[in-house]
Amino acid sequence: MRENKENDARYDLIVIGGGPAGLTAAIYAVRSGLNTLLIEKGICGGFLNEIPRIENYPGFKQISGMELASRLKEHAADYVEIREIEEVLRLSQHRGSNQKSSDSFSSSADFIVQTTKQSYVAKALIICTGTRHRKLGVVGEDEFLGKGVSYCATCDGFFFKNKRVIVVGGGDSAATQALFLKNMGCDVTIVHRRDSLRAGKYLQRMIDRAEIPILWNSEVKEIKGSDRVECVVITERGNEREIPVDGVFVAIGEVPNSELASHLNIECDDSGYIVTDRNQRTNVERVYAAGDVSGGVRQVIVACAEGAVAAMSAYEDITSEP
Numbered sequence: 001m002r003e004n005k006e007n008d009a010r011y012d013l014i015v016i017g018g019g020p021a022g023l024t025a026a027i028y029a030v031r032s033g034l035n036t037l038l039i040e041k042g043i044c045g046g047f048l049n050e051i052p053r054i055e056n057y058p059g060f061k062q063i064s065g066m067e068l069a070s071r072l073k074e075h076a077a078d079y080v081e082i083r084e085i086e087e088v089l090r091l092s093q094h095r096g097s098n099q100k101s102s103d104s105f106s107s108s109a110d111f112i113v114q115t116t117k118q119s120y121v122a123k124a125l126i127i128c129t130g131t132r133h134r135k136l137g138v139v140g141e142d143e144f145l146g147k148g149v150s151y152c153a154t155c156d157g158f159f160f161k162n163k164r165v166i167v168v169g170g171g172d173s174a175a176t177q178a179l180f181l182k183n184m185g186c187d188v189t190i191v192h193r194r195d196s197l198r199a200g201k202y203l204q205r206m207i208d209r210a211e212i213p214i215l216w217n218s219e220v221k222e223i224k225g226s227d228r229v230e231c232v233v234i235t236e237r238g239n240e241r242e243i244p245v246d247g248v249f250v251a252i253g254e255v256p257n258s259e260l261a262s263h264l265n266i267e268c269d270d271s272g273y274i275v276t277d278r279n280q281r282t283n284v285e286r287v288y289a290a291g292d293v294s295g296g297v298r299q300v301i302v303a304c305a306e307g308a309v310a311a312m313s314a315y316e317d318i319t320s321e322p
């Protein structure tokens with residue numbers, strides 16, 4: 001483990017991840033007086049940028065995810081220093097020379113955050129690294145990524161106007177993406193491995209109303225083509241057939257981006273989500289997690305709320321240390 005150097009930039013709090021949870025955490029942290037930095041490996045907004053339409057974020061009857069992300073970032077940037085396109089590679093904890101040598105770290109030990117650009121020192125961390133798309137894991141999925149395979153209807157739907165596409169999955173994401181693609185003018189079919197959708201009733205009614213066909217009890221086994229996707233191999237109750245398609249939108253859930261947790265022995269559950277208490281504290285002192293990476297109800301409003309709670313916990317813990 002590297003020691004922190006004198007010239008490492010120092011903060012009270014570093015927020016890792018610039019989605020709704022991280023941006024809200026940063027606003028609350030700075031407003032309570034914590035010297036805070038937010039680091040985001042891409043651009044702020046996270047998955048919010050991929051949501052075509054949000055109708056359940058209070059105060060906005062209807063807003064696109066990208067618009068909400070941009071408003072959140074603009075708001076947060078009034079308070080906090082945001083570093084985008086900078087990835088956190090390594091987290092460690094530094095025991096200062098005035099701290100006793102022991103196997104467990106002192107509660108006042110600082111954290112070292114090593115990124116692709118430099119390293120920082122912080123008294124506390126909030127991890128808001130979100131999730132990434134779950135993959136189907138079938139032949140052709142990686143090969144045709146960007147050539148007919150997509151995980152984001154908002155980003156890529158336009159290229160499939162008037163074309164045949166399938167959306168794989170039965171949850172809210174699959175329903176939302178299918179509706180977006182239909183609206184875009186695509187010839188869309190949902191392919192779902194069960195005989196009923198997991199998506200909310202409201203979305204199910206919209207799927208019915210839009211007359212989007214659903215292939216029930218069906219699984220994609222392979223994605224085929226030459227330069228681009230041309231067809232998918234589907235099995236339905238043991239029967240295999242090929243369906244010609246131009247696009248495959250995969251919407252089968254998420255997996256947490258919690259790899260950094262292992263650097264500090266932060267507890268995760270069996271699915272890899274970071275375990276927190278109701279105040280977003282992890283098992284490691286002065287490390288918090290908020291938003292999708294900590295599991296639970298996956299909604300923008302929840303991510304924001306958890307970010308606020310995490311920031312208040314960090315403030316409480318930092319200011320109560322002797």
Ligand code: NAP
Nearest residue numbers: 136169170171172173174176193194198251252253254298
């Ligand atoms: P999800 O609710 O976990 O649904 C994933 C879907 O994909 C399920 O239908 C699942 O099938 C299917 N699936 C999983 N692995 C598969 C595989 N290997 N092959 C084929 N199908 C597979 O995920 P989500 O739709 O991304 O939603 C995640 C969370 O975000 C939910 O809490 C949801 O409410 C929220 N969300 C909300 C909104 C909204 O409020 N409008 C929009 C998007 C997402 P089974 O049903 O068989 O398990």
